[in-house]
Amino acid sequence: MFEIIKRWKSPRSTSSNAILTLCVITIFNQSLALLHAAVYKLSGSFLMIRIIHGLAAFIILGILATSKKTWPRKTSIIVFTLMVLPMFILAWETEILFSKMKYWIPLLPFKSYVTLLSFLVPGPYILNLGLITLFCLQAIFTWFYLDIPNAPNVILISEPYLSLMFTVTAFCILAFRYRDQKIIEELSKQKAQAEVYEKVARIFLSMRDKVNTPLQSQNLLVGILKKNPAIKAETIAILERSIESLERNNNILKRLELNLPEKSYDLMSEEEILSYLDQLERKSK
Known part of the structure; x- marks a missing residue:
């Protein structure tokens, strides 16, 4: 039972x-x-x-x-x-x-x-x-x-009006249930998509967090190289352009972070990221 x-x-x-x-x-x-x-x-x-x-x-x-x-x-x-x-x-x-x-x-x-x-x-x-x-x-x-x-x-x-009323009521209940099922299916689909988007956002933020320390190191390195007259200005310019590009991407990710729900701030480890990417690959096959 x-x-x-x-x-x-x-x-x-x-x-x-x-x-x-x-x-x-x-x-x-x-x-x-x-x-x-x-x-x-x-x-x-x-x-x-x-x-x-x-x-x-x-x-x-x-x-x-x-x-x-x-x-x-x-x-x-x-x-x-x-x-x-x-x-x-x-x-x-x-x-x-x-x-x-x-x-x-x-x-x-x-x-x-x-x-x-x-x-x-x-x-x-x-x-x-x-x-x-x-x-x-x-x-x-x-x-x-x-x-x-x-x-x-x-x-x-x-x-026969009572039987007719039962018939109409049965068809209406069936129609309303069908409509509700379609709404539930659409909401479930949107929820699944939102979870994927949130997961991808967490991956981007996790990668940004991992990039921050090397970026700071590069800024420090450029500052040191500028004090060394033996380093060519062209080399320093290349490094500065690379740093500017990384900083632009970092600023975009910062703007994205402000619009995410609080639970998305939980950063993912490398193992979690690789595991999630493996799951996506298995689903696509």
């Missing part, structure tokens, strides 16, 4: 989280359905499909709980889809069963399933969009095939 909760909290296993939640809801739902079947002495395909669906959910839940590795994204998407497909049969069987009872509130499974699919997204949003659309088409077919408006035992509570 603790392993299930640990996996559900993991931000790196969104697909597995969707399957975990779907399995838990399926087990709970099928348990209630089996209790309902026992009370009303129901049997046949209604009972068998629900038993198989519930057992499949229980087995998948057990595999996820005992497995130390998170399932690949493609595997999670396939398993999630296979867990959803029986719901089309269950929704139809439920409507057929309830239509023969004394009182019949139609399209209850439809509302539950489209709401569920608007929250549980194992992978590409187009998958959930397609599944919700299929449930909508099934609901329309059920409405006309079973002639729900003219059924003598039907109890219509703001139908």
Whole structure:
């Protein structure tokens, strides 16, 4: 149980989280359905499909709980889809069963399933969009095939407008979640770029710090050479131009340093710089 909760909290296993939640809801739902079947002495395909669906959910839940590795994204998407497909049969069987009872509130499974699919997204949003659309088409077919408006035992509570509201709400939730995911991905990309820029800035500042001492030594050397009449003026001029170039670059780096966050002031050792450059080379291959 603790392993299930640990996996559900993991931000790196969104697909597995969707399957975990779907399995838990399926087990709970099928348990209630089996209790309902026992009370009303129901049997046949209604009972068998629900038993198989519930057992499949229980087995998948057990595999996820005992497995130390998170399932690949493609595997999670396939398993999630296979867990959803029986719901089309269950929704139809439920409507057929309830239509023969004394009182019949139609399209209850439809509302539950489209709401569920608007929250549980194992992978590409187009998958959930397609599944919700299929449930909508099934609901329309059920409405006309079973002639729900003219059924003598039907109890219509703001139908079909209530089901339409659930459909629109499910599509809106899915759209908002897709938008939020794109925003999060863009922010993550910008954060990664900022970290790279900051690392490069730290490298430049570290190199500047290492250059400062030789630069001061060169300034001192030029001062000493100027006092020596044996040294040609051309040699001193070359050294001075070299020092001026280094000082210009140093001043640019000083201006950069003022605009960096405080944590960027931590200078890097030569080992850290070389290790970071090795990582970049490995990623580029």
